[in-house]
Amino acid sequence: MLTEVRSRNIRREPLPTRLRATLFPEGSASLWRYVALIFVILLAVLSLFPFYWALITSFKAPQDVATVPPSLVLTRPAITNYIDLIRGTGVANAPVVRWFLNSVLTSIAATAGVVLLASLAGYSFARKQFPFRDQIFWLIIATILVPGWSTIIATYVLTLNLGMHDTYWALILPGLASPFAVFLFRQFAVTLPEELFQAARIDGAGELQLWWLIALPMSRPVLATLAIFTFVAHWNDFLWPLLVLNKQTLYTLPVGVSVIMYQIQGAGPSYGIGMAAAILMSVLPILAFILMQRQMIEGITIGSLKG
């Protein structure tokens, strides 16, 4: 699996015919393939419809938002909802722009930290020999299966005792040691050719240089995957910031939006603001996804089919 991913990152090659499994055996009536296509399109429409609905609603004028019957197309586009959202309607002086920046800042910081720690540790687990290496690695991986709700209370108390609540640190530090990130990087680093490292050693490269000059540049695709997953996860995280933030100016965008939604009771015309908030929160993740679909989709496959 992993060697395949690597080679495809270098040049995209179609899978050999032998591997092309299909629902219908080769040579079966092509009519069935069209039936399949129609069903896929129907399912896609079904799963995307709510997002389409949110998108057009967010651009409706407030008086058009909650009409019966609703109009399924956008006739009079307006950005009133977005302006109301950014001005903080419903919550006095809600600093939506500040929340947006808080989210950007903490997500970037957390992503940089996760990638740094995971690439160092993943490289070591993949290419170094030391006692208890595999035991430590599997201990880290096993923690992925522990439900977040089981330990979040303790992390809450711990960060409270460390005085981190209502600071950016509470949003950045607890997520830095990501088992999934180490797993992903290690699985990739194992497949790098040993000859490169040998050659660099003969040229006199030190251990950190091996990591920085060989392992990291060679792992660019997996680093990109890792960065995008971490960024999106932090950007979308709602529960943890909700627990540790009380100061309004420090809210992340999701926490702020949830407060606005609570205060305006999200009914009738104010759904327009809610939809605008939902779209605003989704813009960056969707952009990231459009730019890096292939890495993300491959990342999911690596994560699940343990190499």
Added chain:
Amino acid sequence: MNAINQISRVRRGRVQGRMTYTTVEKLWGYLLIAPFMVFFTIFVLVPYGMVIWLSFVDWHPRGVTAYVGLQNYMAVISTDVARKAMFNSFYFALLVVPISTALSLITAMLIVSLRNRGLRSFFQATFYLPGVISGLSVAIIWRFVFDYHVGILNFFLSLLGVEAVNWLGNIYTALPSLAGMAILSGNGVAIIIFCAALLSVPADLYHAAAVDGANFWRQQWSITLPLITPALLYVIVVSTLGALQVFVPVYVLTRGGPVYSTMTVGYYIYNQLIFYGNTGTAAAAGLLLLIVTIGLTIFQFRRFSQVVEF
């Protein structure tokens, strides 16, 4: 020259025969994982210990923390709300996991049966797209979809002549509505995993089975199913874990109501922690959830290892 020889001899220590670690190699191995391990210890391992401690004490942010024995566990087991929360979480998982797994598998089978590679990638991306959007956004959107008066769901039903349903305000429909939302918006990852698994099944096997006279269903049962079992197991385990911990939809759409009909374990723990300040009961409930999920995961692995041998 001499120095370089020495270095490469030391480094190659493990490659050439004897599996001994050189001291330098060991040291660097530990040094490189050290930064990760520091944060892992503080924010992952220490909380494991702390949560056990918290579940046996009455903790106060500023004040005396008293040992209370099993009182927190008793508080969880004996209160109706907590039991209702456990029941609801299971009910939710039971609704979501089988239906969404089946739906993702069917969708993936339809996608891989498309001949055009570009079209396959396009649909994989299309189905994955909702997966990058935050759960909070999805929940806010579905709150509008489910709205009694102006929601689009009741509008479509009215076109079919069905009377408007108060989806989120009725104790019988509230939790199934949340489940419906989860089923329709959380399949992206599973679909991609199933597509990868289905694409790795060698087509030769189907040809051979067809020659032997196996019909379509027989082929799916005897070839596809056993070969995608690892992916199936992964998807079921992960989605069960997720479903048992559902929180954001509850928080946004129903806040546990009406009449606790959508009170789940996640929302119960949140409530205990934030509204009542009962870290003890929250910790005890969290640990009970852990025990249940470990048991369930082991059960799922067992069941599936039987299927694999088939």
